[in-house]
Amino acid sequence: MSYRSPIADILFSLKAVAGLPELMESRLEGDFDWETISSVVTEAGRFATEEIAPLNRSGDIAGARYENGIVTTPPGFADVYRRWAEAGWGGVSAPPEFGGMGLPHLVNVACTEIWNGASMAFALCPLLTEGAIGALNSFGSPELLNAYLQPMISGRWTGTMNLTEPQAGSDLSAVKTRAERAPDGTYRLFGQKIFITYGEHDMAENIVHFVLARLPDAPPGTRGISLFLAPKYLANPDGSPGERNDLRCGGIEHKLGIHASPTCVMLYGENEGAKAWLVGEENRGLAAMFLMMNAARLAVGTQGVAIGDRAYQQALAFARERRQGRSRRQSGPDMSPIIEHPDVQRMLMTMKATVHAARGICHLTAASLDLAIHGRTVEERAEGADRAALLTPIAKAFSTDIGDEAASFGVQVHGGMGFIEETGAAQHLRDSRIASIYEGTNGIQSIDLVQRKLPLNGGETVANEIAGIREIARGVDERGDEAFGGTAARLADAADALEQATRTMRGWVATDPESALAGASQYLRLFGMTLGGACLAKAGLAADAMATSGDRSELARVSLARFFAEKLLPLASGIAQAIASGAAPLKEYEAVLGDTA
Numbered sequence: 001m002s003y004r005s006p007i008a009d010i011l012f013s014l015k016a017v018a019g020l021p022e023l024m025e026s027r028l029e030g031d032f033d034w035e036t037i038s039s040v041v042t043e044a045g046r047f048a049t050e051e052i053a054p055l056n057r058s059g060d061i062a063g064a065r066y067e068n069g070i071v072t073t074p075p076g077f078a079d080v081y082r083r084w085a086e087a088g089w090g091g092v093s094a095p096p097e098f099g100g101m102g103l104p105h106l107v108n109v110a111c112t113e114i115w116n117g118a119s120m121a122f123a124l125c126p127l128l129t130e131g132a133i134g135a136l137n138s139f140g141s142p143e144l145l146n147a148y149l150q151p152m153i154s155g156r157w158t159g160t161m162n163l164t165e166p167q168a169g170s171d172l173s174a175v176k177t178r179a180e181r182a183p184d185g186t187y188r189l190f191g192q193k194i195f196i197t198y199g200e201h202d203m204a205e206n207i208v209h210f211v212l213a214r215l216p217d218a219p220p221g222t223r224g225i226s227l228f229l230a231p232k233y234l235a236n237p238d239g240s241p242g243e244r245n246d247l248r249c250g251g252i253e254h255k256l257g258i259h260a261s262p263t264c265v266m267l268y269g270e271n272e273g274a275k276a277w278l279v280g281e282e283n284r285g286l287a288a289m290f291l292m293m294n295a296a297r298l299a300v301g302t303q304g305v306a307i308g309d310r311a312y313q314q315a316l317a318f319a320r321e322r323r324q325g326r327s328r329r330q331s332g333p334d335m336s337p338i339i340e341h342p343d344v345q346r347m348l349m350t351m352k353a354t355v356h357a358a359r360g361i362c363h364l365t366a367a368s369l370d371l372a373i374h375g376r377t378v379e380e381r382a383e384g385a386d387r388a389a390l391l392t393p394i395a396k397a398f399s400t401d402i403g404d405e406a407a408s409f410g411v412q413v414h415g416g417m418g419f420i421e422e423t424g425a426a427q428h429l430r431d432s433r434i435a436s437i438y439e440g441t442n443g444i445q446s447i448d449l450v451q452r453k454l455p456l457n458g459g460e461t462v463a464n465e466i467a468g469i470r471e472i473a474r475g476v477d478e479r480g481d482e483a484f485g486g487t488a489a490r491l492a493d494a495a496d497a498l499e500q501a502t503r504t505m506r507g508w509v510a511t512d513p514e515s516a517l518a519g520a521s522q523y524l525r526l527f528g529m530t531l532g533g534a535c536l537a538k539a540g541l542a543a544d545a546m547a548t549s550g551d552r553s554e555l556a557r558v559s560l561a562r563f564f565a566e567k568l569l570p571l572a573s574g575i576a577q578a579i580a581s582g583a584a585p586l587k588e589y590e591a592v593l594g595d596t597a
């Protein structure tokens with residue numbers, strides 16, 4: 001089955017859920033217009049569908065290869081990457097003074113979904129580069145900006161994020177890579193990083209590594225980490241790649257999925273030390289790293305949406321063709337297409353509804369980032385930054401869980417053929433699995449949500465979010481159209497459950513942190529489901545309003561919102577109940593889990 005980028009759904013969500021046209025009209029600085037944005041997204045969809053998507057399966061089979069320090073990507077990758085870069089796709093929301101298009105981040109997130117739906121393994125290279133561009137743009141010295149931004153935005157040079165070491169994964173305070181000051185004001189790096197995505201490859205003329213390391217006199221823990229830029233080739237005075245730096249790839253991993261994306265061991269300073277430049281201030285690398293990671297976390301959430309949608313498209317096509325059994329509406333002797341069985345309808349509707357819900361959350365997060373950057377007033381920018389901070393862990397963790405679940409449903413809809421590699425359904429499941437692990441595991445996201453984000457502005461940021469959900473439920477209620485079924489009531493119930501759980505969690509953060517940690521992942525799920533239900537209801541209201549003015553083409557969105565509200569949202573109160581039991585059910589874990597020795 002051939003894959004098509006879901007352009008119409010993405011544009012609808014940008015408009016109806018994120019409210020991009022109104023944002024541009026009344027809240028964002030800058031000269032953006034909807035026509036340009038819609039044609040950029042449409043063209044990205046065409047490029048991804050025609051050029052990138054055909055590489056997905058062949059890339060999975062061929063995989064990236066390592067030999068003597070050289071990494072070769074699968075056939076076609078380097079060529080398509082070159083065309084992708086030449087078309088300017090590396091700079092969708094990058095600053096125009098360095099060759100970017102300067103469009104809102106929402107447009108970039110739309111494109112990120114498009115690239116990742118076509119091939120997640122391919123799209124990881126630009127995803128990491130974009131995070132690096134963001135960190136450099138915010139924290140780099142003028143000299144670094146001049147030397148590195150343009151080649152990275154143009155896609156000629158790619159970027160990496162070097163955080164992880166064998167003993168430092170979720171807990172980066174354990175980073176050991178050593179940085180030494182050189183007399184000329186630069187630094188030398190020594191150490192080993194693992195799991196570095198596109199740390200070495202053959203798609204670009206240079207690779208710019210962003211490396212977390214520790215100076216000899218640095219304080220212990222995360223307050224002693226600095227961020228450095230270390231290119232594979234040192235730049236010549238004319239900007240071209242020159243001498244090779246003292247860093248290399250020591251090997252690549254054999255993985256469950258994303259086979260075409262090289263995951264590298266990187267070795268720094270085996271000789272005189274890898275020449276590096278400080279990004280930001282000494283020992284203040286954490287701030288720069290979080291900026292890089294926040295952008296990347298939203299992008300990884302978008303990967304969940306992308307792969308979930310791809311799995312859905314494939315499962316839908318299969319369910320229309322595959323015949324088994326007789327549905328109740330089948331009168332003749334033939335077997336029915338499996339899509340006529342209510343249980344298969346349930347799986348497909350769940351896939352579609354949850355993917356659309358997750359897309360809505362990612363778009364709301366990106367819209368908040370746009371407000372934080374391009375807002376017209378200080379207050380608007382602060383409001384955007386706070387909302388983006390609250391929503392980022394939800395966008396990352398909820399959406400990647402949904403991507404995984406949708407890919408798993410995709411296999412289930414295919415029956416036994418789903419387990420057989422040649423259908424491609426299994427690849428989506430294998431590829432999606434990493435997204436809930438990297439860029440901070442989903443467990444770590446939920447802790448961030450509960451410990452750092454709920455207390456924002458004394459709890460006002462989260463209260464505003466819940467108030468917004470209630471307003472949408474009221475809007476559906478006031479519309480009073482029976483096509484929405486129980487949408488308003490179920491959404492209001494879920495908002496009640498979320499509000500109650502939020503109160504409990506906020507109390508626990510201060511008085512019983514163990515219970516807050518025990519419920520954090522379930523709380524994030526509850527938040528994602530309720531906010532996702534609100535996104536679908538908002539899209540349904542927009543579709544309904546279009547129908548009132550004569551265009552009934554989007555009315556299925558009302559039924560999608562109703563499905564989510566009636567079939568999935570009732571689980572919200574159950575999750576709230578599970579959260580309420582706190583850490584008590586975990587207390588006897590040693591007795592329950594037994595002695596594993």
Ligand SMILES: Cc1cc2nc3c(=O)[nH]c(=O)nc-3n(C[C@H](O)[C@H](O)[C@H](O)COP(=O)(O)OP(=O)(O)OC[C@H]3O[C@@H](n4cnc5c(N)ncnc54)[C@H](O)[C@@H]3O)c2cc1C
Nearest residue numbers: 161162163164169170195196197263437438439440441443
């Ligand atoms: C394919 C791939 C690509 C990657 N790309 C990059 C990259 O480009 N750059 C980079 O720097 N890294 C990269 N990583 C590393 C990735 O970000 C880490 O694997 C991830 O952050 C988890 O760290 P860990 O593997 O050490 O797991 P651990 O930190 O050991 O975690 C193991 C389990 O314990 C849980 N856990 C750990 N600490 C806590 C806690 N305090 N509270 C509750 N639960 C906890 C985790 O949620 C997880 O379930 C990549 C990894 C892979 C597999």
